[in-house]
Amino acid sequence: MGKYEGDPEWDDVVPIPQDDGEGALAQIAYTDEYAEAMGYLRAVMAAKEYSQRVLDLTEHIISMNAAHYTVWLYRASTIFALNADISQELNWINEVALDNQKNYQIWHHRQLLLDHLYPGISSDSAALQDLTESEIEFMTQMFDEDAKNYHVWSYRQYFVRKLNLFNDAELKSIETLLRTDIRNNSAWSHRFYVVFSDPKHSTSGSRATEHDPRIPDEIIDREIEFSKAATFEAPQNQSPWNYLRGVLRKGGRKLSSQECFANEFVKIPEDGEEDIRSSHALDFLADVWAEEGKTEKADEALRLLGDKYDRIRKNYWDWRRGMLKEDEVTKAVEKVELGQ
Amino acid sequence: MQFLIKGQKHRHRVVFKRRAMTGSDPSSSASRSVEESLHGDTQYRQPYLAGPSSVGGEEAVEFVLSSPRLATMSTKTARASMVPDLFTSLPYIRDLLNTQSSQIQEETIQECLPFLSGLEPGAIYNDYGVPHLERKRHIQFLHKSLKKLPAPYVAADASRPWMFYWALAGLSALGEDVSQYREPLISTVRPIQNATGGFGGGNGQMSHLAPTYAIVLALAIVGGKEALDIIDRRAMWKWLGALKQLDGGFQVSVGGEEDIRGAYCAAVIITLLDLPLELPRDSPAWSGEGAILLTGLAEWVRRCQTFEGGFSGLPDVEAHGAYAFCALACLCILGDPHVMIPKYIDVPRLMSWLSARQYAPEGGFSGRTNKLVDGCYSHWVGSCWPLLEACLDGPFRSFAGGPRPAATKSLGSLYSREGLIRYILCCCQDRTRRGGLRDKPSHSSDSYHTCYVLAGLSSAQHKWHFNTTETKTETSGNLASPYQWTCEPFVGEEQIYNEGDRVGTLHPVFVIPEGAAEETRAYFASKGGF
Numbered sequence: 001m002g003k004y005e006g007d008p009e010w011d012d013v014v015p016i017p018q019d020d021g022e023g024a025l026a027q028i029a030y031t032d033e034y035a036e037a038m039g040y041l042r043a044v045m046a047a048k049e050y051s052q053r054v055l056d057l058t059e060h061i062i063s064m065n066a067a068h069y070t071v072w073l074y075r076a077s078t079i080f081a082l083n084a085d086i087s088q089e090l091n092w093i094n095e096v097a098l099d100n101q102k103n104y105q106i107w108h109h110r111q112l113l114l115d116h117l118y119p120g121i122s123s124d125s126a127a128l129q130d131l132t133e134s135e136i137e138f139m140t141q142m143f144d145e146d147a148k149n150y151h152v153w154s155y156r157q158y159f160v161r162k163l164n165l166f167n168d169a170e171l172k173s174i175e176t177l178l179r180t181d182i183r184n185n186s187a188w189s190h191r192f193y194v195v196f197s198d199p200k201h202s203t204s205g206s207r208a209t210e211h212d213p214r215i216p217d218e219i220i221d222r223e224i225e226f227s228k229a230a231t232f233e234a235p236q237n238q239s240p241w242n243y244l245r246g247v248l249r250k251g252g253r254k255l256s257s258q259e260c261f262a263n264e265f266v267k268i269p270e271d272g273e274e275d276i277r278s279s280h281a282l283d284f285l286a287d288v289w290a291e292e293g294k295t296e297k298a299d300e301a302l303r304l305l306g307d308k309y310d311r312i313r314k315n316y317w318d319w320r321r322g323m324l325k326e327d328e329v330t331k332a333v334e335k336v337e338l339g340q
Numbered sequence: 341m342q343f344l345i346k347g348q349k350h351r352h353r354v355v356f357k358r359r360a361m362t363g364s365d366p367s368s369s370a371s372r373s374v375e376e377s378l379h380g381d382t383q384y385r386q387p388y389l390a391g392p393s394s395v396g397g398e399e400a401v402e403f404v405l406s407s408p409r410l411a412t413m414s415t416k417t418a419r420a421s422m423v424p425d426l427f428t429s430l431p432y433i434r435d436l437l438n439t440q441s442s443q444i445q446e447e448t449i450q451e452c453l454p455f456l457s458g459l460e461p462g463a464i465y466n467d468y469g470v471p472h473l474e475r476k477r478h479i480q481f482l483h484k485s486l487k488k489l490p491a492p493y494v495a496a497d498a499s500r501p502w503m504f505y506w507a508l509a510g511l512s513a514l515g516e517d518v519s520q521y522r523e524p525l526i527s528t529v530r531p532i533q534n535a536t537g538g539f540g541g542g543n544g545q546m547s548h549l550a551p552t553y554a555i556v557l558a559l560a561i562v563g564g565k566e567a568l569d570i571i572d573r574r575a576m577w578k579w580l581g582a583l584k585q586l587d588g589g590f591q592v593s594v595g596g597e598e599d600i601r602g603a604y605c606a607a608v609i610i611t612l613l614d615l616p617l618e619l620p621r622d623s624p625a626w627s628g629e630g631a632i633l634l635t636g637l638a639e640w641v642r643r644c645q646t647f648e649g650g651f652s653g654l655p656d657v658e659a660h661g662a663y664a665f666c667a668l669a670c671l672c673i674l675g676d677p678h679v680m681i682p683k684y685i686d687v688p689r690l691m692s693w694l695s696a697r698q699y700a701p702e703g704g705f706s707g708r709t710n711k712l713v714d715g716c717y718s719h720w721v722g723s724c725w726p727l728l729e730a731c732l733d734g735p736f737r738s739f740a741g742g743p744r745p746a747a748t749k750s751l752g753s754l755y756s757r758e759g760l761i762r763y764i765l766c767c768c769q770d771r772t773r774r775g776g777l778r779d780k781p782s783h784s785s786d787s788y789h790t791c792y793v794l795a796g797l798s799s800a801q802h803k804w805h806f807n808t809t810e811t812k813t814e815t816s817g818n819l820a821s822p823y824q825w826t827c828e829p830f831v832g833e834e835q836i837y838n839e840g841d842r843v844g845t846l847h848p849v850f851v852i853p854e855g856a857a858e859e860t861r862a863y864f865a866s867k868g869g870f
Contacts, residue, residue: 019543021527025486026503028493042544068498070545073595108597147440148711154657183441185709189658192647197656208647208656209686234435234442238696238709246647279433283692309433311426312700315753316691323688 002036003060009053015039016046034064045074050081059092066100076112086117094138098145107151111158118162128163135159136173147177148186157193166198182230188239195223196250211252220251228261235265235278245284256288268300279309286320293331295324423469427701427762428457441710448712451781452702455766463771466838470765473797473841477775478790479514482507485787486521498541501532501551504558506791512561512853513794513843522562526570529555533572537579547579548593553605556612560860561852568863573613574870580606580633581620588636589654599653600644603637604666607673608850610634611819612857614864638674641667642684648709649689659693661707661720668727669849676821677806681731691728695755697721703759704767704780705796714779715768715789718760718796719851725754726804726848736805736826752832757800761837764800768793795851798843803830817865822849823858 004010017039020027030038037060044054058075061068079089090113097106121127139159142152160170171194177187196202196212201219206212224247227240248255265281268274276282282301289298299321306317430449435442454460458469465471485507489496496503504525508518531543532555538547539555559567583591583606590602610617610633617632625631643655644667650659651667671680681687697705697717705717732754768777768789776785777793807824827845845854 016544019531021529021531021543023524024528025521025524026489026493026500026507026528028489028497028500029491030494030497031491034491034494034497038544045544065494065497067495068541068545069548069593069596070498070540073546073593076595104597111597112595148708150653150658150660154653157656181439181441182437183439183710185711186658188709189646189648189652193656196647207643207645209645209649209689234437234439236433236435242648242693242709249647277433312698312703312756312759313695315755316695319691319754 002032004036004040004057010040013040013043013047016042018042031064034061037061037064041071041074045070050078052082054078055082055084062096066096066103067105069105072105072109076109079113080116086113089113090134094141097138097142101142101146101149102151104151107155110155114159114162132163132165140173143177147181147184150186153186153190156190160194161197164199166194166200170194178230182233183237183239185239185242188243191226192243192246195219208246209249212250213252215250217251220247220253223247224258231261231265231278235281238280241278241280241284254291255284256291259285259288262288266301268304274304276304276309279305282309290324290327295328299324422465422467423456423458423762427703427759428453429701431700444712445710448780449701452713452763452767455781456701456703456762460766460771466836468834468836470762470836471769471771472838473765473843474769474771474775475514475841477771477773478769478777478794479511479516479775481770481775481785482510482514482516482787482790485790498545498548499551500542501529501539501554501558503787504528505554505561506787508558508561509846509852510787510791510794513798513846515844518562522564522567525558525562526567529559530570533570534579535572535575537572537575537577537582546593548596549583549590549602549605549609550592552576553608556609557850557852560612560850560856563856563859565863568860571613573615573864576609576613577615577870578620578622580610580615581623581625584619584623584625584633586625586627588638588640590637597654600641600651600663600666600670601653603641604670606633607637607670607819611673611822612850612860612864614817614861614867617818634674638671638680638684641670645685645690649686649691649693650708651690658708661697661705661717664690664694664724665720668724672727672730672849673819673822676735676808676824677727677730678732678734680821681728687728687731691754694721694724694728698755698759700759702763702767703756703761704763705760712780713763715764715777715793715796716779718764718768719792719799722755722760722796723799723848723851726799729754730804730806730825730848733806735808752803752830757830758833758836760796760800764793764797765837765841794843795846798846799848801830801837801842802827802845803832804848822847823861825849827854 004013004015015036018035037057040057041061044051044057055075055078058071058078061071062075065071078084079086090110093106093110093113097103097110100106117131121131139152139156142149146152160166171191174187174191174194177184178191181187192208196206196208196215201214201216203212203214206214224244227244227247230240231237231244244258245255248258262281262284265278266274266276266285268276282305286298286301286305289295289301302317302321302324306314306321310317458465460471463471485503508521508525511518529539532539532541532545532551534540534547536547538549539552540547541551556571559570579594580590582594583602585591585598587598589598589600590606591598592602592605609615615633617634619626619631619633619635625635641651644651644653644663646652646657646659648659650661651663652659653663667685668677668681671677671684674680693709696709697707698721699706699713702713704713704715705721706713707717707720764777767781768779770776770778770785774785776787777790778785779789783789804825804827807826825848829842846852847854847857850857
């Protein structure tokens with residue numbers, strides 16, 4: 001006899017068996033335990049029952065299959081209908097999350113809980129402080145397992161936005177992760193968000209790839225220095241190079257403003273062999289030189305990338321070389337038109 | 341779009357030593373890696389989907405390869421010499437600073453090198469040092485994935501419809517006739533549909549865009565009136581209205597998360613089923629001001645482009661390969677690629693980021709900056725290229741349309757097709773009796789990877805054109821752009837694989853066999869209304 005079938009507390013419920021259709025494809029041979037629990041879930045969902053026993057039932061199913069969005073969504077509805085204790089729920093899903101690193105659903109569930117919890121504590125600074133500490137601590141635990149976990153980082157962005165954590169503590173905590181692994185691109189991406197979406201000094205709705213005139217110069221300068229310092233540690237690490245380009249774009253500054261810096265990693269003598277310590281520096285300089293109208297130099301940099309330093313991307317570098325020629329033609333046409 | 345089943349961890353030890361390459365090419369990166377002994381001992385992550393049904397993947401594998409020297413002409417070295425040094429040697433520039441990211445990257449290179457170098461024991465290589473496609477074994481693997489699955493697959497209970505799609509798309513690409521699955525598919529998906537619209541992960545589960553997308557595509561693949569008539573289009577339209585958000589995006593289920601998968605899956609469903617674009621009145625996005633199902637969708641997608649140039653799952657997160665495809669394919673449903681992509685995307689930044697996903701020596705794609713190659717990105721990243729190429733090349737005209745300056749064109753390929761094909765055929769195939777394709781050599785094959793690795797292979801072996809002069813009937817009406825693609829085998833460079841290893845074509849937007857999308861759309865368009 002099954003767990004629920006033999007439990008008097010469930011006597012009033014008639015489980016609904018799963019209809020898999022005849023000769024179903026990829027039919028799963030469920031354990032009796034799972035099949036029974038799901039039968040009861042279908043029944044309580046059909047009756048729209050929200051109760052403590054539904055919480056117990058969903059917990060049981062999640063322990064057997066955490067990747068079950070229907071169970072999670074129904075559990076969330078039940079929690080809200082019962083006005084159940086949110087912090088208790090958060091503690092419980094911490095355990096589930098640590099055991100299910102790649103799970104989508106837990107993180108959405110967590111957001112639903114926070115959305116529900118927040119209005120009640122938004123003016124209680126002590127409660128907010130406690131929540132911030134416990135959430136950050138939990139995420140740190142998750143990052144210990146996998147510092148690039150996409151779901152945790154998505155939640156982190158949500159959390160920063162929700163609790164307005166665009167602050168030094170948040171920047172420091174990213175720096176801690178970067179000190180462990182300067183190549184952690186997720187941490188770099190999060191930093192970009194925290195710096196450039198801070199409502200104190202950014203334009204609301206400004207896209208990541210566009211100039212935001214509201215960002216103060218000193219912040220642009222600070223971020224340029226941050227990415228430079230990281231680049232010196234490992235010049236072939238692409239993360240700070242991408243970051244630098246992103247910062248310059250936000251600041252509306254030309255790439256050529258960082259020509260000297262990029263030149264630290266690139267020596268191309270008139271004759272003799274060049275010394276290149278970072279293909280990303282060469283890529284950066286190709287754009288700098290194109291910006292400055294030094295087409296030949298730019299073309300040579302792109303040729304070196306395609307023939308020697310980054311050969312797998314040769315077609316891309318050749319496409320960039322083609323773009324240079326087209327830019328030249330366009331400029332020549334403009335000159336002629338101006339002359340007339 | 342990935343899920344895990346707990347399986348046994350795999351230990352896979354590879355010890356690989358290499359000596360100096362005697363070639364004198366000064367540009368050879370071998371000069372850096374000479375005399376280096378590479379050692380790898382890695383305990384790998386769990387595979388995406390490794391059920392206990394697996395054959396051959398469970399036992400520990402250990403093999404040691406001694407140092408081949410090109411000077412001594414053994415059969416092994418003769419094979420190695422047929423492989424360009426780009427795919428057998430370490431990258432030209434490497435930093436000394438060691439972190440977790442660089443360490444696992446190093447280990448991955450070491451894991452792949454024996455496979456890329458034509459040194460896998462027991463494998464038969466062609467003149468280019470590339471093994472054959474194990475077509476029969478992969479076919480068997482996919483057929484088996486549709487049979488009864490053992491209890492540990494319970495973790496896939498909410499994503500089971502994906503299994504139908506992955507197997508049917510993969511089998512089609514491998515040239516199999518899948519009509520035998522029409523009847524069982526119909527009876528399988530019928531109890532999964534909800535009266536309130538859409539399909540769930542299984543009977544009694546809430547409707548969700550991901551399994552709905554998978555089922556609609558699976559039905560389109562098997563085709564036929566009976567299969568397509570299963571779908572309750574009116575209820576589907578109402579349900580899509582309930583998912584539509586005021587900011588332009590779509591939730592994946594009522595009360596679920598809003599992300600770019602939702603945007604792409606919704607667009608696919610709307611166009612394939614030829615649904616009306618009007619917004620149902622009870623939609624949360626209803627404003628009374630003429631908003632439709634697609635209002636603000638392209639703008640929402642645009643907000644997902646990150647400072648790196650790639651796309652994130654939702655605004656402000658890290659750029660990720662799977663989401664780049666969702667973004668581009670969604671835009672290519674909303675309009676013509678050469679119009680929509682430049683209008684909503686910073687193309688040079690996207691090109692830079694996307695191109696940086698291809699690594700050497702592995703040849704395959706990674707999903708994010710400083711992450712590892714994985715066979716599934718052969719599709720998620722690889723299949724972005726035909727869409728971008730169409731964006732750069734402009735419409736393919738069968739009459740004199742005046743050539744654009746050659747420089748902006750894609751030159752036929754924007755990435756190394758050879759690199760990707762080598763990674764797929766050398767590293768992603770399970771050549772044991774188990775069959776199937778995989779993330780990388782240390783991982784077990786599964787139907788997710790089998791489908792998307794084959795989709796990437798197909799994309800690398802063909803050239804797609806976007807046409808504006810096609811006058812097919814299904815191109816009339818709403819969202820007609822995705823039905824204007826035609827395809828030919830790609831023959832631009834030296835072909836490193838045997839002609840028999842060319843797989844079938846998969847539509848660049850819908851990722852189902854060529855023709856299936858057009859037929860599906862034409863069928864629903866001919867109905868006129870629900």
